[in-house]
Amino acid sequence: MGMLYDKLMQDYRLREGLNACINCGTCTAVCPAAEFYKYDPRRIVDIVQSGDEEKIEELLRSDVIWYCGECMSCLTRCPRKNAPGLVIMALRSLSIDLGYFIESEKGRQQYLLSRDICGNVLNYGYCVYPRHFDYKSHPEAGRVWEWEEQHMDEVYERLGANLEGGGPGALRKIPDEDLAQLKKIFDLTGATKRMETVKEAGRKKAEELGLTEEEFSAMLYEQSSPKHLNRK
Amino acid sequence: MIYEGKQKIWSDYQKEIPDDHYYYVRSCIRQTFFPASEGALLKITRGILGRDVFENEHHTTCGGIAYHTDTIPHETVMTIVARQFALMHKHGYENYVCSCITSFGIYIETLETWRNFPELEAKIAENLKKTCNLEFAKPKFVVHTSDLIYKLREEIASKAKYKLVNVKTGQPLKVVEHIGCHYSKMFPSKGVGGAEYPYVLAGMVEAWGGEIVDYPERRHCCGFGFRQYLIKANRGYSLSNTHKKFESMEPYEPDFIITNCPGCAYFMDRWQYVIAESQGKTYGENGRGIPVLTYEEVAGLVLGFNPWDLGLQTHQVYVEPLLDKLGIPYEPAKKFLGAKGQDLGCPALPTCLKV
Ligand code: SF4
Ligand code: SF4
Numbered sequence: 163m164g165m166l167y168d169k170l171m172q173d174y175r176l177r178e179g180l181n182a183c184i185n186c187g188t189c190t191a192v193c194p195a196a197e198f199y200k201y202d203p204r205r206i207v208d209i210v211q212s213g214d215e216e217k218i219e220e221l222l223r224s225d226v227i228w229y230c231g232e233c234m235s236c237l238t239r240c241p242r243k244n245a246p247g248l249v250i251m252a253l254r255s256l257s258i259d260l261g262y263f264i265e266s267e268k269g270r271q272q273y274l275l276s277r278d279i280c281g282n283v284l285n286y287g288y289c290v291y292p293r294h295f296d297y298k299s300h301p302e303a304g305r306v307w308e309w310e311e312q313h314m315d316e317v318y319e320r321l322g323a324n325l326e327g328g329g330p331g332a333l334r335k336i337p338d339e340d341l342a343q344l345k346k347i348f349d350l351t352g353a354t355k356r357m358e359t360v361k362e363a364g365r366k367k368a369e370e371l372g373l374t375e376e377e378f379s380a381m382l383y384e385q386s387s388p389k390h391l392n393r394k
Numbered sequence: 395m396i397y398e399g400k401q402k403i404w405s406d407y408q409k410e411i412p413d414d415h416y417y418y419v420r421s422c423i424r425q426t427f428f429p430a431s432e433g434a435l436l437k438i439t440r441g442i443l444g445r446d447v448f449e450n451e452h453h454t455t456c457g458g459i460a461y462h463t464d465t466i467p468h469e470t471v472m473t474i475v476a477r478q479f480a481l482m483h484k485h486g487y488e489n490y491v492c493s494c495i496t497s498f499g500i501y502i503e504t505l506e507t508w509r510n511f512p513e514l515e516a517k518i519a520e521n522l523k524k525t526c527n528l529e530f531a532k533p534k535f536v537v538h539t540s541d542l543i544y545k546l547r548e549e550i551a552s553k554a555k556y557k558l559v560n561v562k563t564g565q566p567l568k569v570v571e572h573i574g575c576h577y578s579k580m581f582p583s584k585g586v587g588g589a590e591y592p593y594v595l596a597g598m599v600e601a602w603g604g605e606i607v608d609y610p611e612r613r614h615c616c617g618f619g620f621r622q623y624l625i626k627a628n629r630g631y632s633l634s635n636t637h638k639k640f641e642s643m644e645p646y647e648p649d650f651i652i653t654n655c656p657g658c659a660y661f662m663d664r665w666q667y668v669i670a671e672s673q674g675k676t677y678g679e680n681g682r683g684i685p686v687l688t689y690e691e692v693a694g695l696v697l698g699f700n701p702w703d704l705g706l707q708t709h710q711v712y713v714e715p716l717l718d719k720l721g722i723p724y725e726p727a728k729k730f731l732g733a734k735g736q737d738l739g740c741p742a743l744p745t746c747l748k749v
Binding site: 173174175177178194195197198199228230231232233234235237238245251254255258268271272274275276278279280283287288289290291292295299302303304305306307308309310312313316317318319320321322323328329330331332333334336337340341343344346347348349350351352353356357360382383384385386391 | 420422423425426429430432433449450451452454455457458459460462463464465466467468469470473474477499506507510511514521524525526575576579580582589613614615617618619620621622624625626627628629630631633634635638663664665667668702703705707708709710730731732733736738739740741742743744
């Protein structure tokens with residue numbers, strides 16, 4: 163098999179998630195993403211198992227691998243115990259490592275996800291942090307969240323949380339020594355490298371499009387082509 | 395009878411849940427949107443039922459949302475998991491309880507992967523040594539906090555002040571349960587009742603007097619989809635999936651929804667607001683929404699906690715009609731006050747969704 167296929171097979175998720183697929187389409191039938199997007203997990207699994215390098219490369223550069231919601235509903239139903247969701251995760255990782263992700267509209271959204279979520283993990287020790295979950299970017303969080311945001315310290319105090327406090331509790335400040343350990347884990351296991359790859363690819367793309375970082379970020383956050391949708 | 399058939403299948407998936415002595419880790423999402431639920435869990439298990447649920451400040455995110463948005467490698471999340479387990483071991487525990495379904499899925503998946511690939515486990519142990527100088531250890535049991543409440547559901551029922559019964563009609567309340575994809579879709583044998591007939595929430599509802607609604611899209615995803623919600627451009631994915639569930643449950647007229655995963659609770663609450671505001675469509679009675687509660691909130695109400703101590707004021711679908719049905723008293727004037735009774739104003743009202 164070829165280079166891309168071999169690289170994919172080094173990913174434990176692919177080794178766990180792909181046995182012989184019989185192309186039955188059960189995964190596609192239950193997949194929430196397949197209903198919403200032009201997306202067919204059966205086809206993705208089939209392409210990967212075929213080992214066709216050209217088609218795999220096309221996938222890695224496409225929007226298609228970014229449609230999955232990683233819900234793993236497919237895994238429960240597959241008669242062969244395949245996990246299309248895990249196959250997708252392996253494809254996404256490879257697409258990022260090779261820099262291909264930046265070529266698709268959905269793929270390049272990794273720029274924001276990496277900056278914001280990894281930023282939260284390294285700065286606060288949490289993936290989601292209320293001070294960075296603003297009502298303006300999340301109007302769907304409701305008028306109640308708007309109120310919570312306006313009175314954040316008081317509301318969390320009322321709810322018994324320990325926002326930025328010492329000792330245990332909800333939303334406590336995680337001690338610096340623990341954050342330092344997370345950073346070391348990021349450095350040793352490739353997360354820091356992945357963050358840098360994504361950041362640099364994003365920087366170049368913004369430059370190519372003649373956009374400032376802010377404009378580029380706003381575009382990634384808001385822009386969605388109708389071509390992705392599986393309208394009936 | 396069919397019911398007996400289902401019960402038989404459920405009995406095939408009775409996972410072992412230790413009765414006591416847990417190392418407890420929090421959830422990024424639950425502590426952000428439902429911090430009082432985490433508080434209630436500790437008050438119930440430690441204070442009321444006298445269990446040992448230990449927490450200290452050194453644990454962190456499991457890395458789950460970073461992992462499922464593909465921003466960190468597999469090896470990174472496994473090493474973070476190893477660190478969490480090592481902290482448990484360091485404090486002398488072997489039972490691990492987490493407050494988030496995404497985390498629960500991550501822990502179970504990691505343990506399975508290590509079981510299948512011992513060389514990978516050895517590598518992660520080495521990573522842990524190098525980065526944190528901690529001793530590698532694996533828990534004897536990993537449970538979700540809802541498993542623990544499920545285990546204790548009869549003890550809770552025996553101390554209950556309220557039942558999940560409509561005080562006006564005497565009928566059991568009709569409850570939709572949503573267990574969250576990563577609880578048992580990946581490893582059915584690790585969840586109470588498996589993927590087909592998950593019983594973790596149904597068992598609580600039945601023990602506390604309510605009745606479970608079975609509806610076609612009961613097992614459908616809430617639509618979080620990680621990147622599909624977090625990026626605004628993709629959010630239609632998340633909304634459409636929740637919409638599909640609500641359309642499917644609507645004819646059954648549920649009194650409320652109980653959720654396992656804090657993300658699902660947030661989405662099912664907030665997307666009802668968005669559907670109402672954008673389409674004018676509502677799913678509850680009289681132009682209202684269907685209240686969505688975490689299982690800790692439901693347990694707390696049953697035990698007679700003050701609804702505002704449980705954080706029910708932070709739900710966008712207002713819960714007062716449900717409290718009225720349950721016969722639970724509440725003080726409207728205190729709903730939005732601060733901890734010291736200070737006036738914090740009130741949230742603005744939605745334009746279409748009635749509250
Ligand atoms: S359900 Fe399994 S066997 Fe069927 S097409 Fe999908 S991956 Fe292949
Ligand atoms: S994990 Fe992805 S491919 Fe599988 S059912 Fe969920 S959205 Fe579809």
